[in-house]
Amino acid sequence: MSDLLGQARTWHRPMTICAGAMAAMAVVSAGGLLLDDRVLLGAPIWLKPFKFAVSIALYCVTWAWLLTLLRSRQRLAYRVSTGIAVILFVEYAIIVTQVVRGRASHFNASTPVDQVLFSVMGGSVAALWAGTLVLTILLLRTPIPDGASRWAIRLGAVISLVGAGLGALMLGPTSEQLESMRNGTPTGFIGAHSVGVADGGPAMPITGWSTTGGDLRIPHFVGMHALQVLPLLALLLGLLATRLPVLRDGTVRMRLMFVAGFAYAGLTGLVTWQALRGQPLLSPDAWTLAALAALVVTVTLATVLIITKREQGSFTPVFREQSSLAHPERTPR
Template structure:
């Protein structure tokens, strides 16, 4: 989350505690939601140490932990960006809708994923019963709705984020928009393909923590790049723009174009059945 954008002058962040205080000042509701998800992820990580059950080749708690971390980071990033808006716009209808959509859709998805993990059953691509089919479909709708919240926030930042430098504002807007386009696009491809694995062994060895396949293509790689564009793009764009201030906006456009190409290349590599890193 701290890599989502550069801190504003009124938000000195020189350590984890000041950083937490800063993000809570920007949007207390969304920040508390994100922090709660990270805390739950830590609890499940402790549970993982005492629960040796496996599901599809990894611990049953691996998926909920990864989703808790991802949605938590997503919420904290958006809370930080909301703080870049004037006070009056933070309570505007588009921001209120985005805030509560993130909380509602995120909670629904995470509760179901965690519940299924506790039962030792898959949450995704589980069509064992009509109930599981309906829940899986609702999860897909929820995921698209969740990432779609980046669009109104991008519009608000583009129109009202005047306290930001033009280059940083552009990087944030592009990162948010590409999250919806690339992240949702890769997610839809995973659903259409019937899973993330292309070739190789579906439940075979994966990279530590991330779990990406080391024997075949894995559509989770481009999905990861798309979903985390609002953290990675502003960080890279702002850093390079600071190095070349006279061409800051051009550098941001260039970095964004390269990011799109890298994501598309990862997508193509996955479809060809080739792992990102073969072991």
């Protein structure tokens, strides 16, 4: 573990700087939540800068570490990552600027200034996704000795890229917006977070997700954070291997990571389907519950099968090393 943490000296500097700046802005935004009582579209006006600061900080820290794993095309990866850091600074600056102005930053085309700022954000998001695609492809080509760590990182990166792309579902005009355009009375907004209800209604605390309709931010959030969740799970499996003999087999941990990746992708698809049907996260209908139950049963059975087969000696282990995330000093035998 000390070797892994020691790599922080070689982490991508612009990404690291961006993460530090966003951590500072999270503190500033938290202060805004306490001191500024303005409300925008039903939510405290500083809530969005706070959530984006935390999310961007996590994104930058994760990729700053992942870039240390690359063994080729490092110069390309450095340049792309630097561009991504700049894009994130620009996007966040627009969000804060709009907060200071007391204006919505997303989907807002009410005035020429609002329209230009949102257009810049739209372009930056597209460039951000394209840059992340390049980094993901480079990461998929990177050899990682430990099977569980390798697939945790690869699956996490791919699912995260899909989750980021799901944000495009929010950009199309809603039926109400299209109707108002046809009637010559545009609302000034194009796109929305919510499905089946207007943005700004009753919402969950902190997240701001709608409690009366579907919310497309949920699959966007869930999918994107596979980049952190799956590698952390691989790390946890490596740590547990010191206490649970069955997990000392690298093949078992690798197969469990395949199951975890399937479960996470299934969950992302499920909450996407739920949101598109205009259904609140905490008010699932029978079809959603049935799909969730099927996913849980499938994942549970697969996990039990992998563990019992190992305990019965039904397959020959391919990897016997501890997780490289938990014990980077060890190498495959």
